[in-house]
Amino acid sequence: MFQHARRLFVALGAAVAVAFTTVAPPAYAQPVFQQLSSASQTKYAAIVVDAKTGEVLYAKRADAARYPASITKVMTLYLTFEALAAGKIQLDDRVIFSPRAAAQSPTKLGVPAGQSISVSEAMQALSIKSANDAAVAMAEKLGGTESRFAALMTLRAKELGMTNTHFANASGLPDSRQVSTARDIAILSRAVMRDYPQYYKLFSQREMVFRGQTLRNHNGLLHRMYGVDGLKTGFTNASGFNLAVSAVRDNRRLIAVVLGGPTTRARDDNAEALLVTGFDVIKRRDLGEKITIAQNLFEPEPSGRVEGSTEQGDQDLKIVLASATPPPSTSRIEVVEPKSRKTAPATPAEKWGVQVGAFKARSDAKEQIDLIGKRFGKQVAGAKPVTDKAAGRYRSRFVGLSEREARTACKAIKAKGMDCQVIEPKA
Known part of the structure; x- marks a missing residue:
């Protein structure tokens, strides 16, 4: 009798243990920041920004010239959103694929020359599929020619404060003239979500169905990281693996840009680690703790609040956030317009x-x-x-x-x- 009761108790205990194991939520694995080899560092650049304030929480070669690859399409979409807001185009307007648009290299929708899709479909194709043919077709619709549209892209970039950016095409396909920086891409990311929140949700769409085919978003963090709702990936052999990503937790939004990753996995892991660490740093700073993202990632800390160092010709800017209240030396990312040639008449008091x-x-x-x-x-x-x-x-x-x-x-x-x-x- 005693043995039977004992076996029943053990069995019951095991069942309870299994039940609790099943109900308990799985532990979240802390993302690991990939320390890159010297060879990989030549393309690498990164930045983390508070989307609301523009405060720079972390920067690594943030002002070094890099190839943006398909992150370029965020600017193509920005000008599309601008045209929609101005009433110049409508969501159901047709976007015709010229022979030049149809001939673009993959990734593409594969729409034959002479056929068309709606503006709404084109926007999804750009943000989800990263379709190069759709980017050129939209550029031609809005600018007449892709080269003219690229000039408009560059002009708008300067007006937004992207001082180190130049666009030569609408897709991000290889072109040595097409350059940007991690900081400039953060400016653009912030501008999109601030100026056109009604369209920003496009970047969180995980897939689209086009002519019976399901197309999956290339942004892997949308599928694996809590709070991520955008923005855009990019890759060419010259650029490496790029990502502009944004996430929201506890009503705080951060933007991370990682350029020149050696692999998709390394890029995504670093972006995730930067975001997770950034949210942790914000919480700890709110409690009065002196902590930085660089400290959490076990990176060497600069001797002063802002360190500029030269490595392989790149400018490496790190911002150290020393308290819960941002110190005077904290950097901010602002969306600005270029100096206007037409200024208001100066009065003696103004000078x-x-x-x-x-x-x-x-x-x-x-x-x-x-x-x-x-x-x-x-x-x-x-x-x-x-x-x-x-x-x-x-x-x-x-x-x-x-x-x-x-x-x-x-x-x-x-x-x-x-x-x-x-x-x-x-x-």
């Missing part, structure tokens, strides 16, 4: 000035004015803060400086990785 950003929302422009005023109060002391509108954007400016004061202020602001343009008095 010279500086522009520190341009935004679609007045509230963002005022927030930037407040930020610069707090962090660079000495440099802009005595200047008048101004928020005005030009070219559809609200500009953040400080006016009433001498030429020397304006240039000194911009030098100090730029030294901290933030945008600034000197405003000359109108002749």
